[in-house]
Amino acid sequence: MKKIGSYLLLAVVLLFAAPSFAQTAQEKAAFDKIVSATRSIKSMTSDFTETKHLKMLTEDVVTTGKLWYKSPSYMRWEYDSRNYGVLNPKGAYMVKDGQRNGALSRGFGQTGKMVTSLMSGLSQDLKDYSVTYSKSGNLLTVTAVPVSPRMKSMVESVIMVFDIPSSTIKSFEIRSSSGYTLITFSNLKKDSDLDMQLFN
Numbered sequence: 791m792k793k794i795g796s797y798l799l800l801a802v803v804l805l806f807a808a809p810s811f812a813q814t815a816q817e818k819a820a821f822d823k824i825v826s827a828t829r830s831i832k833s834m835t836s837d838f839t840e841t842k843h844l845k846m847l848t849e850d851v852v853t854t855g856k857l858w859y860k861s862p863s864y865m866r867w868e869y870d871s872r873n874y875g876v877l878n879p880k881g882a883y884m885v886k887d888g889q890r891n892g893a894l895s896r897g898f899g900q901t902g903k904m905v906t907s908l909m910s911g912l913s914q915d916l917k918d919y920s921v922t923y924s925k926s927g928n929l930l931t932v933t934a935v936p937v938s939p940r941m942k943s944m945v946e947s948v949i950m951v952f953d954i955p956s957s958t959i960k961s962f963e964i965r966s967s968s969g970y971t972l973i974t975f976s977n978l979k980k981d982s983d984l985d986m987q988l989f990n
Contacts, residue, residue: 827957
């Protein structure tokens with residue numbers, strides 16, 4: 791969860807801070823449209839499917855869950871009722887196997903605060919990544935490759951796919967030498983009323 795949260799952060803960093811990296815006028819226009827639409831979001835919910843493919847395993851590990859976000863500083867990333875993370879203005883915590891986990895809570899708290907700050911329009915520096923864009927039909931693919939050798943030893947690339955007409959993220963994939971983790975989003979809804987108990 792902590793690792794996925796960190797790469798979710800990277801996806802949001804790219805979404806809100808990278809329009810100057812677009813390589814053609816067409817790609818820049820598509821990305822600018824997505825950035826503009828996303829910055830105005832007051833709340834968001836989405837189902838997700840997480841597929842882990844590791845070279846050491848014979849079968850992929852597939853889990854599902856749900857993401858809730860409410861502007862400006864509320865987020866919940868939930869795999870199930872016993873495994874989830876919550877961020878609100880009072881702090882953050884992570885639950886694993888039904889118990890609060892201190893180490894995971896600290897990591898989730900740092901990541902969650904940065905994600906919600908970015909969702910509110912704060913920008914971040916991407917000098918540590920080489921970012922490329924590719925547009926195909928209604929899809930825009932954003933690929934981020936770490937520049938530093940230390941980061942490259944952990945992550946080869948992060949690949950995000952956005953739907954241009956709806957200005958929503960479709961998937962993001964984290965690739966490393968040991969395999970990949972792919973998260974695909976579905977049933978994404980923007981600006982719906984959310985029960986604040988989700989974030990307690």
